Amino acid sequence: MKINQKAPPTVFASVLALRRFADSFVGLTVKESKKRLSRGEIKMTTWSGGRQLVATFPNHQIRLLFIGSHVGVASVQVLSK
Numbered sequence: 001m002k003i004n005q006k007a008p009p010t011v012f013a014s015v016l017a018l019r020r021f022a023d024s025f026v027g028l029t030v031k032e033s034k035k036r037l038s039r040g041e042i043k044m045t046t047w048s049g050g051r052q053l054v055a056t057f058p059n060h061q062i063r064l065l066f067i068g069s070h071v072g073v074a075s076v077q078v079l080s081k
Contacts, residue, residue, distance in 0.1 A: 015078065022062050022074040033064055033071060 025033055033053055034042060040055035040062070051066040058079075065073040 015076075018060055018076045018078070022076040025062070025064055025071045025074045028071050029069055030066065037062060 025036070028036070030044075030051070030053065037053075037055035040057045043054050043056075045052050045054075049065075050068075050072075053064040053066070055062045055064075060079055061077045063075045063077065064071045067073075
């Protein structure tokens, strides 16, 4: 699905941009991920399957699940007020 780059911002375009940003973390290390997310509030947790990094921003969260030392799964959550 193509988005017209000259069109005014829409919810779909904003969510798509966030999704692409989250996907760009796959394969990165913890250090690289933290550096790219340094403007957010970062929390690391460890669970039985590995580690998770959650970066919280005013309107969204980026969640990264690490497989070994690299991001294996990335997701984004839009926050509501």
